[in-house]
Amino acid sequence: MEKNSFIRKTSGRGRPYESVLDTIGNTPSIRLNSLPPAHVELYVKAEFFNPAGSVKDRLAVSIIEEAERSGALRQGQTIVEATSGNTGIGLAMVCAAKGYPFVATMPTTVSIERRRLMRFYGARVVLTPKKDKALGSYKKAVELSESNGWFLASQFETSANALIHQRTTAREIVADFEGKRLDYWVTGYGTGGTLTGVARLLRKERPETKIILSEPDKAELLGSGETQLRSAAGQPQESHPAFQPHMIQGWTPDFIPLVLQEAIDNGFFDDLVPVCEEESMMCSELLAKREGILTGVSGGATLAVALKLAEEASERSVILCMLPDTGERYLSAPLFDKINTHMNSEERSLSLSTPNFQLLDDE
Numbered sequence: 001m002e003k004n005s006f007i008r009k010t011s012g013r014g015r016p017y018e019s020v021l022d023t024i025g026n027t028p029s030i031r032l033n034s035l036p037p038a039h040v041e042l043y044v045k046a047e048f049f050n051p052a053g054s055v056k057d058r059l060a061v062s063i064i065e066e067a068e069r070s071g072a073l074r075q076g077q078t079i080v081e082a083t084s085g086n087t088g089i090g091l092a093m094v095c096a097a098k099g100y101p102f103v104a105t106m107p108t109t110v111s112i113e114r115r116r117l118m119r120f121y122g123a124r125v126v127l128t129p130k131k132d133k134a135l136g137s138y139k140k141a142v143e144l145s146e147s148n149g150w151f152l153a154s155q156f157e158t159s160a161n162a163l164i165h166q167r168t169t170a171r172e173i174v175a176d177f178e179g180k181r182l183d184y185w186v187t188g189y190g191t192g193g194t195l196t197g198v199a200r201l202l203r204k205e206r207p208e209t210k211i212i213l214s215e216p217d218k219a220e221l222l223g224s225g226e227t228q229l230r231s232a233a234g235q236p237q238e239s240h241p242a243f244q245p246h247m248i249q250g251w252t253p254d255f256i257p258l259v260l261q262e263a264i265d266n267g268f269f270d271d272l273v274p275v276c277e278e279e280s281m282m283c284s285e286l287l288a289k290r291e292g293i294l295t296g297v298s299g300g301a302t303l304a305v306a307l308k309l310a311e312e313a314s315e316r317s318v319i320l321c322m323l324p325d326t327g328e329r330y331l332s333a334p335l336f337d338k339i340n341t342h343m344n345s346e347e348r349s350l351s352l353s354t355p356n357f358q359l360l361d362d363e
Contacts, residue, residue: 021097024050024057025168029176029320034290035303040310040317044287044303045173047324048295052093052117053086054250054325055169059193060090062164063153064098073151078103080144081153082137084190084250085114086325091153092121103150105140107133110249113329134253135239142235155191156257157234165197173198173320174205183313186212186306186321188251188298192260194322199268210270213263214305216246217274221256222264234258247277247334250298250324279304281335284327296330299323 017023027049036042047055067073078101081091088104095102102123106115108130115125126144128136138156145152155161173185185202189195195213202209215222224242231237236255243254256264263269277297284300287293295303299322306321313319330336343351343359351358 019097020051021061021094024061026172029173030293032287032291032293035286035307036310036319039315040313040319042306042310043318043320044293044295044299044323045169045320046293046295047322048326050090052089052121053329054090055194055322056086056090056324057093058090058164058168059087059155059161059191060094060153062160063091063155063158064094064100066158066160066163067151073100076100078148078150079153080105080141080148080150081155082106082134082141083155084134084253085110085118085329086250087153087155087191088123088125089114089117089121089329092118092123095123096121103141103144105137105144107137109245111330111333113331117329133239133243133245135236135255138236138253138255155193156236156253156255156259158259161191161193161259162197162200162262165194166200167197169194170198170201174201177206177318177320181316181318182206182209182320183317184210184212184306184309184319186214186302186309186319188214188248188302188322188324189257189260189263190250190253190298190324191257192263194324196259196263196268199263199266203268211268212271212273212305212309213269214273214275214301215252216248216301217276218244218246219252219254220274221252222272223274228256228261230258234261248275248280248297248301249330249333250296251301273305273308275301275304277301283307284335285338288327293323294327295323296325296327297333297335299325299327300335 027047029043029045032042050057080103082105092102105126108127118125128140221240221242229237239254280297280301283304302321306319
């Protein structure tokens, strides 16, 4: 067997960090070697390298630090926000590091791991009924903020959302592909912050890069062409008529966020591609089994779109797609439904193939 000439070694980051918050960002763009066709290069931006495991760590620290700078957030004030999970986990982490109490509101449809993670960070989690969808959690957070004088994080409206992606995520992408082709950037949307912030910079510094946006085929809010009813402050007033429940958690709430509206109004994407949840989950599993990269359903969704794009792309095209989070917070969700906790027949046969330490009945 030929010896690998590459010997792995590390030399550290060159400095210690004063806080976990200083480790947010600078996530890697990783080339896929097994799944894409040979005529293209396909990379994934692995946002699960952020300390709380998702792209929303960027948003969380930006909201709080921008509010601290402006004086909108008082020392020790309780922060409240509606979340499908990742923003809440990010805010719980940042609040723990900075000493703020945090309350999350979220629908019962979101995976149990997300509730537990937030509570493990010290947050309180207020659940809202499934029938009220994401908008119900949103309105509950507004009620709690107004009733208690708490700081509402307002991830769907705040300028701090897209700003952090313009300053960090976009800059990282430009730096990673400096002097190299970048033909396509593929993303989905939750709040729209990643799309809007990154597109601001790519349109200026990499105008040749086509931006491909995706949304669930069960909830084609943008594809419908129907506008969102909002208050004067930009807050959604009702569920979008094109919304249907879907299993791509973290993507596409039942309203079009104000942060996303900037991208719509300014033509910040070149194509809009619907994707089905079954294909998204399949691609998430394939990514783990064939590339050793663990991501959630939304990461599987962007990958599914990127792989279809790769098949049709011209020779030597370079594609980058976003992986918003890790797969570990979906263990109780449909993504892992096919994964056994007990030994299957093949595993049991392996156990019985040698004489000792046989588990006859799974415990």
